[in-house]
Amino acid sequence: MIMAPRLRNVALVAHIALSVGWIGAVAGYIALDVAAATSRNAETLRACYLAMELIAWYVLVPLALAALLTGLVMSLGTKWGLFRHYWVLISLLLTIIASVVLLVETQTISHFATVAADPATSGDDLRSLGSTLVHSVGGAVVLLVILVLNVYKPRGMTRYGWRKQYEQRPKQYTLEPDPTYKEGS
Amino acid sequence: MGNRPSYPGTPRWVKVSGIIVIVLVVLVVIMLLSGHGPGRHTSSAGDAGSQVVLSGVTDEHSLAEVRRG
Numbered sequence: 001m002i003m004a005p006r007l008r009n010v011a012l013v014a015h016i017a018l019s020v021g022w023i024g025a026v027a028g029y030i031a032l033d034v035a036a037a038t039s040r041n042a043e044t045l046r047a048c049y050l051a052m053e054l055i056a057w058y059v060l061v062p063l064a065l066a067a068l069l070t071g072l073v074m075s076l077g078t079k080w081g082l083f084r085h086y087w088v089l090i091s092l093l094l095t096i097i098a099s100v101v102l103l104v105e106t107q108t109i110s111h112f113a114t115v116a117a118d119p120a121t122s123g124d125d126l127r128s129l130g131s132t133l134v135h136s137v138g139g140a141v142v143l144l145v146i147l148v149l150n151v152y153k154p155r156g157m158t159r160y161g162w163r164k165q166y167e168q169r170p171k172q173y174t175l176e177p178d179p180t181y182k183e184g185s
Numbered sequence: 186m187g188n189r190p191s192y193p194g195t196p197r198w199v200k201v202s203g204i205i206v207i208v209l210v211v212l213v214v215i216m217l218l219s220g221h222g223p224g225r226h227t228s229s230a231g232d233a234g235s236q237v238v239l240s241g242v243t244d245e246h247s248l249a250e251v252r253r254g
Contacts, residue, residue: 086199156196166189 003077011077015070022063023147026140029055030133036112037131042123046116049129053113056106064099071095084161087149098142105135 003011029052036048071092075082083089112129115121157165 086196090199090202154196154198156199159192162192 045126049116
């Protein structure tokens, strides 16, 4: 079902805000992750692990799931569809992978925070915990790839999209110029 | 208008991206199998996912830091 233009714009604003917000939250998380990976100070490490858990559960996970949901709404509610264009399909797969990896990684982050919250944990134990830097930086790269795909929308239809396009052509598509099209509109 | 044009095939950028992803996945699998994967961030205190063995009793300085905080 194609959304009305006004509803589509609302959904688009929500999707952009949530998706770009996800990237920004990952950037903030990476700053803490770098500190956790490099700092030797026990108090800094303790603070980082506790903050990383808060950001992961209360910012990253909600933004990831909301971005995935609004992405589904945008694709199913517009002409792009979910499986018709490669850039949409690949964006969907990458978003699902990033969300699943994030949800799995929250277990590790929660473990770090539990250890860090224990007053009996020594500085050596905190320093031995390490970081989730590989996953957070990898996640940021994946999100930037999705962003590039969504902005540039590279050409290429899937076989399913190609078939659907020609099934609907008698009803919706025409090779003739659109008489309602106006230059610059 | 009656004949549907044949499917032009998968675009080149999809094929190139697919090859890059396959190469990266193979590299990650090799790294994991050789013990250099990201799971090592918990391995210093045992296997991934295991509880960290605490040595807080011997680290009086850290305990003092916590109490002070």
